[in-house]
Amino acid sequence: ETGVTQTPRHLVMGMTNKKSLKCEQHLGHNAMYWYKQSAKKPLELMFVYSLEERVENNSVPSRFSPECPNSSHLFLHLHTLQPEDSALYLCASSSSPLNEQFFGPGTRLTVL
Amino acid sequence: KNEVEQSPQNLTAQEGEFITINCSYSVGISALHWLQQHPGGGIVSLFMLSSGKKKHGRLIATINIQEKHSSLHITASHPRDSAVYICAVRSPLFGAGSYQLTFGKGTKLSVIP
Numbered sequence: 001e002t003g004v005t006q007t008p009r010h011l012v013m014g015m016t017n018k019k020s021l022k023c024e025q026h027l028g029h030n031a032m033y034w035y036k037q038s039a040k041k042p043l044e045l046m047f048v049y050s051l052e053e054r055v056e057n058n059s060v061p062s063r064f065s066p067e068c069p070n071s072s073h074l075f076l077h078l079h080t081l082q083p084e085d086s087a088l089y090l091c092a093s094s095s096s097p098l099n100e101q102f103f104g105p106g107t108r109l110t111v112l
Numbered sequence: 113k114n115e116v117e118q119s120p121q122n123l124t125a126q127e128g129e130f131i132t133i134n135c136s137y138s139v140g141i142s143a144l145h146w147l148q149q150h151p152g153g154g155i156v157s158l159f160m161l162s163s164g165k166k167k168h169g170r171l172i173a174t175i176n177i178q179e180k181h182s183s184l185h186i187t188a189s190h191p192r193d194s195a196v197y198i199c200a201v202r203s204p205l206f207g208a209g210s211y212q213l214t215f216g217k218g219t220k221l222s223v224i225p
Contacts, residue, residue, distance in 0.1 A: 042214075043213075
């Protein structure tokens, strides 16, 4: 149990669907992150939130829309995705953006 | 942009062997992380270090700032150590307050009984 949970664990969606990924941390951390991990490629940072404010946006296409309603919850809203968006999406949290990060189990996304 | 290279890409070892995984980077950093990713995707942070050496159980991480190089050692390896080990660096060149981590591609370790 890492203290960071993600739902769903697996998601299959069509290119016209709208879905959301959810992340919740039970560690009292102030920073939360979304990462994308594609096959054969290194982890890529997508977004960073610190105290519910977005502090980093790594040139991510607008079809990915993050939301951080409070310091414990982070969402990634998905719409009109492409097959190349199929990947493992990982959420992480830390006590501050410069500290050690704790990862969730990930959501395996397949876009058909 | 910082380039992070890990070696080897794949490593197979017999149970009990001493294992070393290397990470080199191209630009000065403020911190280096070692992460472990098991099949299925879950990632665990093993170490965060900015100088010297850290030890946790059978795992040892070292960093040489001048040579821009870090090593992760596993003593008395065990099949449960089989995983992908990932190096990530935070570079001050991204600016004060930047939270960007640059990741290596990972080293896949298989420990055979």
